[in-house]
Amino acid sequence: MFSTARRWLRRNKTPIAIGVGVVGAGYVVTQYVLNKINDARERMSSERISKENLRRRFEQNQEDCTFTVLALLPTATTNILEAMNTESITLEIQQMKSTKGVRGGESNGPPPSIADTTLTEEEGRSMASFQSDSGVHASQVVATPSTTSAPSTSEGVQQQQPQQPVTAPKKKSKRQLWDDLTISAITRSFTLIYTLALLAMFTRVQLNLLGRRSYLSSVVALATSTQQATISLENHDDDNADQAYGNDFDTNRKYLTFSWWLLHRGYADIMARVESAVRTVFGSLSPRDLVSFNRFSELTMQVRKLVEGATPQQRQEAEWLKFLLPPRDKEDEVIRESGVLEENPAQQSQGSHSSTASLRRLLDETADLIESPVFSHVLTLLLDAGFSSLVDRKLANEAFEFPAPSEGGILVTDNSELKHTQHILLPKILSVLTRQAHVIGNGVPNEYLQDMEKVRDLEAFAAVVYSSNWQNEVREEGLMDSAVYVEKPSETSSGKSAQADSSVVLADNQQSGLEGAWERAIEKQA
Template sequence: MFSSARRWLRQNRTPIAVGVGVVGAGYVVTQYVLSKINDARERMSSDRIAKENLRRRFEQNQEDCTFTVLALLPTATTNVLEAMNTESITYEIQQMKSAKNIKSGSGTSTSPPSIADTSLTEEEAKSMASMYSESGVHASQIVTPSPFAVAGENGGQQDGGAAQKPKKSKRQLWDDLTISAVTRSFTLIYTLALLTMLTRVQLNLLGRRSYLSSVVSLATSAQQATISLENHDDDNAEQTYGSDFDTNRKYLTFSWWLLNKGWVDVMNRVESAVRTVFGSLSPRDLVSFERFSELTMEVRKLVEGATPEERRASDWLTFLLPPTDKEEEVIRESGVLEGNAEAQGSSPQPSPAALRRLLDETADLIESPAFSHVLTLLLDAGFSSLVDKKLASEAFEFPSQQQPQGSESGILVSRDDTEDLKHTKLVLLPKILSVLTRQAHVIGNGVPNEYLQDMETVRDLEAFAAVVYSSNWENEAREDGLMDSAIYVEKPVQEEKGPPAPGESNAVDDNRSGLQSAWERAMGKTA
């Protein structure tokens, strides 16, 4: 039996060897293919996880921007409301009317003063029809008289008239009231939009630095094995905004300039435009919704520019960032230096080069056409909320145009009828000023803030934030020395462009061209 088996093997050894070889080769090829498939699957899984991590970090960053704006906005709101105290002018007009009623024996009103209650009579309108205030005095400069000092005010003015300011007429107060109410609400919309844009730029620049730091740490296995998705610990700020916490904190404090200084320039520019456009209106004027919308657009053209070229050339940088010679003053006024001294004693100062790079890139972003484009869209949303929603419903009392879900023809009021109302329905100017006065508080202190919510629905805002977050990674890594530690990143080759001239740098031009190309790609995808 064994001999027959050996004989059979000798006779068939060649086919058996070929068969074993084929099977072995098939096994090796199969294992190779399976390993390649597993590698590809792992790479796809890693890419998917990395993209998901990036997406979650980016979304968390945008939520941080919203909360930051809500936290900073009350500071600017307080300053604006104190500078333009519309309510004090309203109170002074009410007191003047009350004094006249007392003299005529008609008694006084016990209800709280409001703009709507301070309407002019026909006799007052005739006597003040030819008067127009050329004064640029703000409400904060007007001293509100005491209700008990009305009777003796004239006598006091005769005794010491040279030391007292001349008393304004009722028409002059109405002119100041018109300018103050309109300027205040418009200034707050501009401040909110600028603060939203500045916060998006700042936090997305720092978020980019944090993400790059996490990626390099993962690649080198120096600090951690996975990328941190969120900051669950309030004290773990280093993982949220990078390792140079002191520099990042100084950089974030530059929002102090807009909140305490820049808004003044915004207010002055808006006030100049409002005086030009609204200065000829009288409190007895009847204004249509369409007319007020046109006046609002005229103000915006004077503030922002009438053409796309003028809007792109608008200098928003002076409102958002201080001049170079005042940067130390901003850091000192914001209290960062005192906080560092208390917490760290004589610890070394952070590298000024890192802060300089952040400020320079921020300035480049603010001066970019993309910034101007998105800012215009935010202002469109803000003014639409004020005029098309609030004024339309509260001052002009237009019916709602909202339609039920799932119904294309179930509009409560037809749009044609509403358009007719916009042309024909007229209201007195004081009624519009009353709504603007109330809305100024809503814009700055509303909870939830409807104006901020409407601005954040602008799709290009998220696209701009994504471009800031994802662009210029190579320069960021190279300037921070991250490329030196990343084992999978090659040294950048700069021979093609040539070395920069003495005192010059290619970084700014690279940043601007990279941002512009990234923005054009983003707009191409969303188009």
């Protein structure tokens, strides 16, 4: 039996060897293919997790931007409302009319003005709304220099200025007060819209730049095996701010305090520019004038052209940087006024050079972003949304009483004819604008900010800031000193770049400019 088996093996030695080789080769190939498939699955899974984490971090960053704007806006609103106290002018008009009513009418006097006749009922409504909005009552109005006098007791002063009377300055007429009210009400509401839009843009730039630094730091830490797990969504609570926006807490805190400039200095320059445009456009209007909706919309557009620019080229060249960032010689003043330097004076000498260099890079990149055409384009869209909310919705519904669209967006009646034919008195428009100024600055929820954040290009702009210039960021911050660099273009979703968990993946440098990244983000949204 054994001899028979040996003879059979000798006769079939070659086919058996071939069969064993084929089976062995097939096993090896199968194991190789299975290993490659498993590696591909793990790589795809890790990339999917990284993309999801990046998306969650980006979305969380945008929510932080919204809350930051809502926290900072009341400061600017308070300053603007104090600078242009429309309610005090209204109360002065009301007091003047009340005083005239006590004295009684004179038949030989001039004909009654618009404030004495057709505006009586409307002024009553305006006064009620003004007092409810601002909490200011007639008894709380401080006497102005026009109603009080402070005669000098020094004879020397009287001799030096013999031509100046010691009596009180002449009080403004009712027409002058109405002119002041017109300029104040319109300027204040328009200034708040500009301030809100600029604050939203500036906050997006700041937090997304810091969010980008935080993300790159976490990726590099993972690449150098300092983290055992994949990139996770970090806590963005106040007690974990250093992890949420990078490890250089001192630099980040100083950088974030530069919003102080817009809230305390920049708003005044914006208000001056807006007031000049409003005086040019609305200065010829009288409280007796009847204004149509289309007429007011045209005048508003004229103001915007004077402030922002009449052509696309002029809008791109508009100088917004001086409203958002201080000159270099005043940067230390901003940090000092915000209280950062006074909190830790002992730490100012430690690492001051590196902190200043890092802060300088952040400020320079912020300035480049603000001066870019993309910033002006997105800002124009935000202003379009803000003015549309004020004029096309609030003013149309409350002042002109146009029918509001239904939930499905269908108008009950066509308002196009009413916009041409219906005319209302200017004071009624001013009353709505005065109330809306408080809504723009202190509304909860803030409908104007919500409308601005619905602009899709704002998220695309934030994504560009978050995902662009990663190579320079890593190189300048020295993050790659101990990490292995693996260049690998990553696909984006709505402008957001993904990172692999085992290597540092940077943005494609074929279009490293901001405009190129912006075009890619818009293409992804289309």
